[in-house]
Amino acid sequence: MPAPYDFHIHTTYLKCANETMTVPALVERCESLGLEAIAITDHLNAPEFLPQHALIKQDLAAIHSDMRIYFGAEVNVIDKDTGAVSIDEAQLAEGGFELVIGGPHTSYFSEPDKPAIIDLQHKLMLAVIANPLVDVLVHPWWFGAGEFKPGGPMEWLTDMEQIPDWHAKEIADAALAHGCAVEANHSAFFTENQYGPAFRETYPHYLASFAQRGVPISISTDAHDINRLNGIHEMMDILERVGVTREQLWTPEMRKPR
Numbered sequence: 629m630p631a632p633y634d635f636h637i638h639t640t641y642l643k644c645a646n647e648t649m650t651v652p653a654l655v656e657r658c659e660s661l662g663l664e665a666i667a668i669t670d671h672l673n674a675p676e677f678l679p680q681h682a683l684i685k686q687d688l689a690a691i692h693s694d695m696r697i698y699f700g701a702e703v704n705v706i707d708k709d710t711g712a713v714s715i716d717e718a719q720l721a722e723g724g725f726e727l728v729i730g731g732p733h734t735s736y737f738s739e740p741d742k743p744a745i746i747d748l749q750h751k752l753m754l755a756v757i758a759n760p761l762v763d764v765l766v767h768p769w770w771f772g773a774g775e776f777k778p779g780g781p782m783e784w785l786t787d788m789e790q791i792p793d794w795h796a797k798e799i800a801d802a803a804l805a806h807g808c809a810v811e812a813n814h815s816a817f818f819t820e821n822q823y824g825p826a827f828r829e830t831y832p833h834y835l836a837s838f839a840q841r842g843v844p845i846s847i848s849t850d851a852h853d854i855n856r857l858n859g860i861h862e863m864m865d866i867l868e869r870v871g872v873t874r875e876q877l878w879t880p881e882m883r884k885p886r
């Protein structure tokens with residue numbers, strides 16, 4: 629079945645996505661992919677980026693679409709000791725964001741201390757889930773390609789068997805308690821070279837374990853280039869192969885009351 633949604637999309641305004649990702653162009657592409665609802669969630673790593681987000685909002689106001697289009701932001705962990713993220717209530721209100729997605733974006737380690745890396749990453753994910761402003765935990769266990777270079781600190785993350793199941797259970801319990809969804813992110817895991825076949829084989833089962841525990845799955849491409857938006861249907865195929873159904877997908881209507 630084709631994917632109905634894509635709730636993690638970047639734009640050219642924040643300079644992380646390329647020039648193909650203008651708001652009108654990405655909306656048009658999502659319409660042609662047959663999506664019912666999307667969210668634009670560009671990076672808000674610090675409050676000085678709020679004016680660029682206002683430009684996205686302005687573009688959206690001028691667009692008429694039959695899709696439901698949500699205006700959101702992706703935030704980062706800014707304090708590895710507390711798990712605090714790069715948005716507060718005032719910035720949420722100032723930006724007018726309808727949803728917030730977020731998670732850690734680095735291991736915070738320069739040495740390959742596997743147990744310590746797993747332990748910290750797990751704690752940071754729990755802190756993000758417990759944050760009342762965050763609706764979706766993004767790309768759990770994604771690390772930048774630089775952390776996976778041969779001999780690099782993340783070389784051990786060859787498959788999800790490295791992460792004990794009790795971690796997934798704790799994440800699921802926290803997600804259910806705090807009304808947070810867990811993301812199935814196509815670009816982060818299924819297009820970049822840092823993840824090999826064993827990882828790509830085991831990761832969908834990790835995602836399915838959340839759905840089985842009742843945690844809604846937020847399906848996304850995390851596209852930074854317009855041609856990456858097409859990956860949303862492959863993401864749905866991957867989820868369906870491990871038994872995740874459309875009914876188990878998250879939508880922003882389910883987000884926590886603020």
Ligand SMILES: [Zn+2]
Pocket residue numbers: 702733766767
């Ligand atoms: Zn991210």
Ligand SMILES: [Zn+2]
Pocket residue numbers: 636638702850
């Ligand atoms: Zn992203």
